[in-house]
Amino acid sequence: MDKSLALLGLVDTGSSYGYDLKHRYDEVFGRGKPIAFGQVYAALARMIRDGLLTTLGEEAGAGPDRKRYAITEAGRDRIREWFSTPDRPAPELADNLFVKVVLACMLDSDADELLDMQRSEHLARMRELTRIKQHSPLLERLAVDHALFQIEADLRWIDMTSARLTDMREEVRRNG
Amino acid sequence: MADIALNPATTVPARGTPLIRAIGLHKSFGATKALRGIDLDVNQGEVLAVMGPSGSGKSTLIHCLAGVLAPEEGQVVIGDTDVTALNADERARLRLERIGFVFQFGQLLPDLTALDNVALPLLMNGVGRRAATVRARKWLDRLDISDQATKVPGDMSGGQAQRVAIARALVTQPSVIFADEPTGSLDSVAGEKVLTAMLEAVRESNTTVVLITHDARTAAYADREVIVRDGMLSAASRGVAA
Ligand SMILES: Nc1ncnc2c1ncn2[C@@H]1O[C@H](COP(=O)(O)OP(=O)(O)OP(=O)(O)O)[C@@H](O)[C@H]1O
Ligand SMILES: [Mg+2]
Numbered sequence: 233m234d235k236s237l238a239l240l241g242l243v244d245t246g247s248s249y250g251y252d253l254k255h256r257y258d259e260v261f262g263r264g265k266p267i268a269f270g271q272v273y274a275a276l277a278r279m280i281r282d283g284l285l286t287t288l289g290e291e292a293g294a295g296p297d298r299k300r301y302a303i304t305e306a307g308r309d310r311i312r313e314w315f316s317t318p319d320r321p322a323p324e325l326a327d328n329l330f331v332k333v334v335l336a337c338m339l340d341s342d343a344d345e346l347l348d349m350q351r352s353e354h355l356a357r358m359r360e361l362t363r364i365k366q367h368s369p370l371l372e373r374l375a376v377d378h379a380l381f382q383i384e385a386d387l388r389w390i391d392m393t394s395a396r397l398t399d400m401r402e403e404v405r406r407n408g
Numbered sequence: 409m410a411d412i413a414l415n416p417a418t419t420v421p422a423r424g425t426p427l428i429r430a431i432g433l434h435k436s437f438g439a440t441k442a443l444r445g446i447d448l449d450v451n452q453g454e455v456l457a458v459m460g461p462s463g464s465g466k467s468t469l470i471h472c473l474a475g476v477l478a479p480e481e482g483q484v485v486i487g488d489t490d491v492t493a494l495n496a497d498e499r500a501r502l503r504l505e506r507i508g509f510v511f512q513f514g515q516l517l518p519d520l521t522a523l524d525n526v527a528l529p530l531l532m533n534g535v536g537r538r539a540a541t542v543r544a545r546k547w548l549d550r551l552d553i554s555d556q557a558t559k560v561p562g563d564m565s566g567g568q569a570q571r572v573a574i575a576r577a578l579v580t581q582p583s584v585i586f587a588d589e590p591t592g593s594l595d596s597v598a599g600e601k602v603l604t605a606m607l608e609a610v611r612e613s614n615t616t617v618v619l620i621t622h623d624a625r626t627a628a629y630a631d632r633e634v635i636v637r638d639g640m641l642s643a644a645s646r647g648v649a650a
Contacts (some may be wrong), residue, residue: 348635348644358628368641380625387624395461 234328235267236275237314240284240307241335247288247302276301284310311339315346318353318397321383329386333393337404347394354387396408427452427583427616428473433482435468444639445478447646452583453614455551455607456559457627462638466620470586473618474507475499487583504532508577508615510587510606515573516561522548522572524558529580547575551605574606578615585610587600587619591626606625607636 242248242256250273258266276299279285284307288300303311315336319328322334329350336343358380363375393400426449435443442465446606449457458466471477473484475491476499484491489502507513516525523544530540541601548554551571561569570590577585591599608627619630627633634645 344637345643348642351635352644355624355627355633358624359630362625362628380628384624391415391461 235271236279237311238331238335239275239278240303241311241331241339243285243301244303244308244335245338246310247300249298249300253301260334279307283307311335312341314347315341317384318346318349321354321357325354326386326389329390333400334404337397337401340398340401343397344394347390347397351387351390351394354383354390358383425452426450427454427487429483429485430469430473430619431481431483433469433472433484435477435479442639445476446482446636446639446641448473448617448634448641449617450584452610452616455610455617455619455630456572457630457633458620458636458643459622459624459627459633460621464636465639466587466636467640469586470618470620473592474509474584474586489635504529505580506543506583508569508580508582510570510573510577510590512587512589512592513566514570518561519561521558522564522575525561525572525609526575526579527594529576534578538583539572543579544575545629547579548572551575552610566596567594567602570602571605574602574609578606578609578613581613581615583616585615585617587617589620589622591611591621591623596625599623 238261239257242260248256250269252274253276254267254269257272276285280287280301283304285301286304286312288302311376315332332346333343335341336346361376361380361383365373365380368376419496428448428450430446432446433443433446433448434441438547446465446469448469458464458469463642468477472479472482473486473491475484475494478496478499479492482492486502486506487508491499491502494502501602503509517528520528525542526547527537527540530543531537535543545554545557548557551574553568553571553575556564556568556572561572570593574590577587585606587606591603594602603626607617610613617630618625621627635642
């Protein structure tokens with residue numbers, strides 16, 4: 233998962249200092265694996281360079297920890313593009329999708345839509361595999377079945393999450 | 409009586425054009441709005457999976473498409489027949505002649521043998537007993553359950569009974585099959601076998617299938633899926649970009 237997008241999304245929920253962003257990230261997405269300060273500042277610097285972020289009321293010569301970051305219109309576009317791009321079904325998917333859904337709830341973006349698109353992407357991949365399976369020898373069929381069950385597990389998570397979006401939005405707002 | 413041709417081949421459009429067209433369907437049960445504006449095309453020969461949460465309106469949708477229920481608003485056209493313009497008797501005739509149904513369970517007549525269950529729709533369509541029996545046997549054979557012909561449903565396994573139900577739905581060579589969780593009561597291996605047997609038969613005859621399922625592995629056998637949520641199709645199902 234691209235951690236800078238998660239950081240960008242967090243800045244979109246309200247301008248913030250690097251220090252606060254790091255702690256906010258750990259709290260929402262860290263799940264026992266905190267992000268390093270160095271990684272946060274490197275990502276922020278890159279996004280400033282790319283025009284996705286800007287700094288507010290910067291004191292001359294202030295160090296990175298004294299800067300207050302805000303998202304730009306280009307940054308918002310980048311988030312929208314990210315939300316509207318379904319992930320390819322793959323083992324690392326859960327991370328990226330999880331972050332997208334949580335941020336979509338925080339930003340009042342259409343998380344239902346995002347999950348629906350993801351569902352279509354998964355089902356399209358399952359259809360593809362099912363087609364392959366129908367013309368395969370038994371051993372290969374077993375391997376394809378394994379892949380199918382894994383995608384299906386993702387889909388169940390998507391269905392479950394979709395059913396819990398209302399609760400999730402409330403919880404995210406309470407903690408925000 | 410509306411003009412409903414017995415031979416679907418003469419009235420259905422070629423593959424790739426819609427065989428079923430639903431426009432603006434609304435259906436309520438008292439205060440419950442089960443369908444809230446559904447537009448849907450299903451092409452000739454297409455296998456469409458209908459998915460979505462429990463209570464979202466999937467069964468109501470296929471009942472409206474099949475003329476079992478009459479929507480309060482909207483139109484359903486199958487082939488050249490405006491289903492929503494038919495009265496209840498005409499709809500019953502349409503179902504008998506052009507539509508096959510497969511449900512999760514409890515659909516076979518318990519006192520009839522597999523063979524008689526499958527022959528029944530033909531007899532109801534006026535086919536003679538002898539011809540009906542020959543055709544019923546052929547379908548039992550195609551679904552690989554000839555050995556069950558003389559058994560009653562209670563003496564068959566769930567998977568065998570489902571195959572009989574599918575043979576019964578296909579025996580009249582309908583233009584459309586509506587299936588509501590047809591493999592829902594079977595384990596995944598048995599379910600997959602029943603499903604592939606059904607799909608093999610329908611693909612050969614270019615029959616259109618609308619299949620409700622909550623199971624993604626089953627939906628993956630379809631050509632396309634739509635998601636019903638709160639009585640509407642999801643944006644992704646309508647082909648609307650986010
Ligand atoms: N005959 C009926 N009388 C009253 N309410 C009904 C009737 N049939 C369906 N409903 C209601 O309409 C809504 C949609 O029901 P429907 O059976 O179409 O859902 P479904 O998507 O098929 O659900 P499931 O996956 O549980 O079968 C539900 O709220 C249901 O309670
Ligand atoms: Mg139902």
